Amino acid sequence: MPSNAELLEIAATVARRAAALALQRRRDGVEIAASKSTLTDIVTKADREAEDLIRGAIAAARPRDGFLGEESEAEPGSSGLTWVVDPIDGTVNYYYGIPAYAVSVAVVEGEPDPSTWRTLAGAVVNPELGEVFTAFEGGGAALNGRPLRVHEGVELPLALVGTGFGYDAEVRRRQAAFVHELIPQVRDVRRIGAASLDLCNVAAGRLDAYYERGLNPWDHAAGALIAREAGARVGGLGDAPAGKRLILAAEPGLYEQLDPLVQRYYAEWE
Ligand code: IPD
8 A cells, every 4th residue: 555645646746747738728729528517517628638647647557546537437446545536627717717727636545435535645736826735644735845724813704715606507596695694794705716726725824714515526635635734624514524515624713613604504405
């Protein structure tokens, strides 16, 4: 069994290579390949190419591991490890040329299900800014090799809170209704457009908190570990771990303040 540091080395190397490819394709001109859950939920040719690159590199380095990616068929492995990959998180930003998209690569132990998995290592790369966020379990989080730490001691009225919206119109109407309730109680709200970066922003103290409902495993696998290793508490609905029904990440003191508000609203939305 490789060490977590060795797994991180693989994750960061393939994420950097895919980031270079995505950046090159962005400069060449982005083409939409298809729409997915709704007309606004797009996949570009570059998403598919980047996922193929990552999948091939991981298969070569770790042939017995499983794979769960946003753009291709999941494949179980026999080693107990699975790579959870979003080749381009923030695809709409990518399409519009907004420099807030990322390649996210994580490796988890156990079933590839956020309610039970243990994330061992993860890397999130923003190709436009040349930022490489990394963490392995028990090893702390870093940005381009420099240790990261969450903002500490922020009270709710001064908190800058990130969130995101799904692609389904009815889901986002309800998500917006909660923002309506939350925004008078905090410093401000940001919708940056890439969940993996939102979580890394919490790790880097660029956001005080982040929450979202409806994320897929590849959106948060690497970012949640990076936030946790930088000192954030990361959780889900009720006592459940972070997952599709909710992810909330914040420095533990702020988490205690934000959690009741988020829980009350999202528990009713079942
Ligand atoms: C999306 C982004 C966005 C979040 C959505 C995700 P994609 O991922 O992370 O910020 O609000 O819930 O689906 O589609 O760009 O890979």
